[in-house]
């Protein structure tokens with residue numbers, strides 16, 4: 001058995017199970033099995049594959065066929081400029097969420113030593129990407145999930161920003177520590193009864209805790225806005241990811257808490273996604 005034949009078999013199995021990127025997924029899963037990167041797989045396709053590697057590869061292909069996302073099978077996802085360790089405890093970092101990073105970099109261009117709070121830090125992808133971009137910034141991350149706190153910690157060590165970060169397992173309501181120049185958040189914002197209509201990979205495998213925004217989708221956003229308004233400095237900036245149909249309601253909530261809306265940016269699919277506002 002060689003790498004090429006196994007990858008081709010993987011592609012066929014994935015395709016027959018209606019997985020949308022069978023070739024890419026098969027190559028990535030092979031790379032995981034032989035502990036190399038995807039380039040190696042492409043360049044060494046006629047190398048021999050051991051029996052046990054082939055068996056393990058087939059198992060991964062089976063799991064992927066049932067919808068389990070590649071990122072959970074490899075425990076890796078690239079976001080902004082770094083690779084993050086992820087598990088089924090964390091949402092898989094999305095390209096749409098990189099809008100938050102772009103905005104942070106734009107509004108903090110000439111700033112130094114800012115204190116940043118990330119509410120619902122998850123894998124750490126937002127906060128750690130920011131800390132990597134500016135070596136003078138300090139970060140605080142909170143999450144209701146202890147497992148997420150541990151995963152962010154692991155990523156912070158990998159990315160060498162652990163000395164500039166503090167992490168707390170906390171409910172957003174209960175957290176009252178510090179004052180922040182900048183607050184970022186990607187809270188759960190899907191309506192509870194809409195989760196089942198998301199793509200199977202998301203609905204069946206990603207953590208409900210990170211998706212479920214309650215009956216109207218806004219229950220965690222409401223808490224996040226209220227808490228941000230308490231913990232942000234005057235003129236501090238708050239950057240929030242929202243659901244595609246939440247713009248008007250979120251503007252109202254933000255104005256009620258004393259925020260001025262700077263911009264609302266659309267994602268690649270042209271949905272309103274990223275709100276940037278300033279505390280007056």
Ligand code: GLN
Nearest residue numbers: 186187188189190210211
């Ligand atoms: N954007 C995510 C999705 O694809 C939802 C993330 C969230 O609720 N914060 O469904």
